[in-house]
Amino acid sequence: MSEATGTEMMAKGSRVTDGFDLYFGPVHPGSGNFGVKLTVEGERIVAARSDPGYLHRGFEKLMEYRTPIQNAVLSDRLCILESLNWNLVHAEAVDRLCGTEVPERAQCIRVIMAEFSRIQSHIIWYGVLSKGLGFDTGFKVAFGYRDYVLDLFEFVTGGRVYPAGYICPGGVRRDFPEGTRRRIEDLLVTMEKMTRGFEAYDSNTIAARCRGIGVLALDDALRLGATGPVLRACGLAADVRRDAPYEIYGELDFEVPVREEGDAFARSIIRKREIEESIKIIRQALARLPAETLPPVKPKVAGKIPEGEVYVRNEIARGEAAVYMRSTGEAEPYRCKIRGPDLLHMIPVLEHLLVGAEVADVPAIYWSLNICPADMDR
Amino acid sequence: MIDMPLGVIPQLIKNLFSRPMTVAFPHEAIPIPEGYRGEHAYDVDRCTSCTLCARVCPNRAIEMVEAPEGLREAYPKTYPQIDLGKCCFCGLCQDVCPSGALSLTKGVFLSTNDRSTVLRSPFPADGES
Numbered sequence: 001m002s003e004a005t006g007t008e009m010m011a012k013g014s015r016v017t018d019g020f021d022l023y024f025g026p027v028h029p030g031s032g033n034f035g036v037k038l039t040v041e042g043e044r045i046v047a048a049r050s051d052p053g054y055l056h057r058g059f060e061k062l063m064e065y066r067t068p069i070q071n072a073v074l075s076d077r078l079c080i081l082e083s084l085n086w087n088l089v090h091a092e093a094v095d096r097l098c099g100t101e102v103p104e105r106a107q108c109i110r111v112i113m114a115e116f117s118r119i120q121s122h123i124i125w126y127g128v129l130s131k132g133l134g135f136d137t138g139f140k141v142a143f144g145y146r147d148y149v150l151d152l153f154e155f156v157t158g159g160r161v162y163p164a165g166y167i168c169p170g171g172v173r174r175d176f177p178e179g180t181r182r183r184i185e186d187l188l189v190t191m192e193k194m195t196r197g198f199e200a201y202d203s204n205t206i207a208a209r210c211r212g213i214g215v216l217a218l219d220d221a222l223r224l225g226a227t228g229p230v231l232r233a234c235g236l237a238a239d240v241r242r243d244a245p246y247e248i249y250g251e252l253d254f255e256v257p258v259r260e261e262g263d264a265f266a267r268s269i270i271r272k273r274e275i276e277e278s279i280k281i282i283r284q285a286l287a288r289l290p291a292e293t294l295p296p297v298k299p300k301v302a303g304k305i306p307e308g309e310v311y312v313r314n315e316i317a318r319g320e321a322a323v324y325m326r327s328t329g330e331a332e333p334y335r336c337k338i339r340g341p342d343l344l345h346m347i348p349v350l351e352h353l354l355v356g357a358e359v360a361d362v363p364a365i366y367w368s369l370n371i372c373p374a375d376m377d378r
Numbered sequence: 379m380i381d382m383p384l385g386v387i388p389q390l391i392k393n394l395f396s397r398p399m400t401v402a403f404p405h406e407a408i409p410i411p412e413g414y415r416g417e418h419a420y421d422v423d424r425c426t427s428c429t430l431c432a433r434v435c436p437n438r439a440i441e442m443v444e445a446p447e448g449l450r451e452a453y454p455k456t457y458p459q460i461d462l463g464k465c466c467f468c469g470l471c472q473d474v475c476p477s478g479a480l481s482l483t484k485g486v487f488l489s490t491n492d493r494s495t496v497l498r499s500p501f502p503a504d505g506e507s
Contacts, residue, residue, distance in 0.1 A: 066436055069470065073468040073470065154410075154411055154414065155413075158413045158415040158469060159414075159467065162466070164468035164469055173469075174413075177411075296473065297473075298473065298474070301430055
């Protein structure tokens with residue numbers, strides 16, 4: 001470890017860079033309230049220490065004082081980048097505790113919206129990875145396309161980023177407005193155009209900066225608790241949607257994309273294949289969407305959650321998300337434990353990958369993990 | 379020599395003659411769809427003072443308040459005062475309202491320099507009613 005901090009060394013005018021502490025975040029434009037302290041010797045990183053906690057909002061405690069419908073609104077904020085997926089995990093936990101039968105149309109709407117949430121989260125991933133690599137065109141193109149998805153969210157849920165618990169216990173807060181089907185079909189065509197457009201960027205800029213960087217071996221990935229695209233990029237086809245299907249996923253036909261390399265390029269390229277699979281899923285869910293209209297879910301002020309405990313896991317864009325909920329028969333849950341995929345990606349996996357890497361490769365490794373400090377700190 | 383795919387050239391030429399994707403805010407703004415969750419519209423005369431909105435609010439942004447002296451005869455119960463600084467615009471108050479007195483509108487221009495305007499009184503302003 002270093003004998004003097006970087007600031008002290010700079011104050012002394014030292015030019016020695018061995019044992020220098022380099023702070024990456026938490027005020028970096030792309031790091032999002034999360035920092036990692038790197039100890040470098042020249043260009044080589046010898047130690048990395050993640051520094052979480054800047055975005056802790058205490059959701060687990062807040063949820064113990066609120067009813068399920070209020071918690072559905074809170075669950076938006078668990079990960080700002082994919083609110084609808086978190087809505088779904090929470091709603092499923094409450095539904096299972098209460099034994100609620102969700103109508104098929106609501107299940108289809110849930111799947112469609114959750115998959116769009118995954119697509120726009122992957123677009124953000126692409127955007128911030130490009131920005132981190134200094135490839136501004138990719139960032140702007142990605143965020144431009146993301147806005148098309150946000151337009152749909154605004155049309156359906158009434159909010160662009162925060163759907164306010166659109167996927168709530170009992171179904172969805174309101175049915176698709178008239179004209180949604182046509183908008184979704186148009187949007188899917190736009191998304192297909194986008195994935196084709198990304199191909200040129202992926203094979204040039206992204207490949208040049210990411211290939212062979214930050215290689216994660218499969219046994220290390222399993223040991224450190226990686227899930228989702230990070231694990232799939234190491235060669236293991238693990239996906240909760242297929243392994244333990246929820247909603248209507250068990251009846252849909254889709255593939256789980258896998259890459260063998262385990263490097264930053266594999267992690268970033270798997271995103272494109274996942275978007276393609278999500279488009280396939282949305283088309284199938286749209287085709288089987290029942291015609292009858294759904295009544296809006298009326299918020300319950302005085303309902304009680306039956307006594308019991310559940311553990312529900314879902315596949316969200318970043319990996320495996322889960323909610324453990326325990327009820328003692330009150331209106332509020334007694335305990336709501338949230339398991340986000342990013343805690344393990346951003347602490348053990350990131351630290352493991354950074355040691356031995358070059359300073360210039362830090363952005364490629366860091367953003368290839370698809371980080372979200374909001375989900376990690378909760 | 380930079381290895382640039384030639385496929386980008388038609389795109390470059392197209393971009394020279396296409397309109398920007400953004401609009402010149404604040405002179406124009408993108409249209410806001412129906413069902414948007416913006417500023418509240420509240421009709422005190424339809425309100426039954428059931429307090430459901432205050433109880434369902436996840437951020438405790440709604441407080442039931444009494445009318446000021448001059449209006450107490452017309453409005454004898456308590457009515458919801460909304461703190462927009464706490465509100466997360468989830469729309470649960472609108473969904474739970476049995477009389478349709480409270481609803482969310484397409485109003486998005488809510489930024490203010492005057493802190494007192496953040497608290498929305500349920501009662502008509504002085505001189506109106």
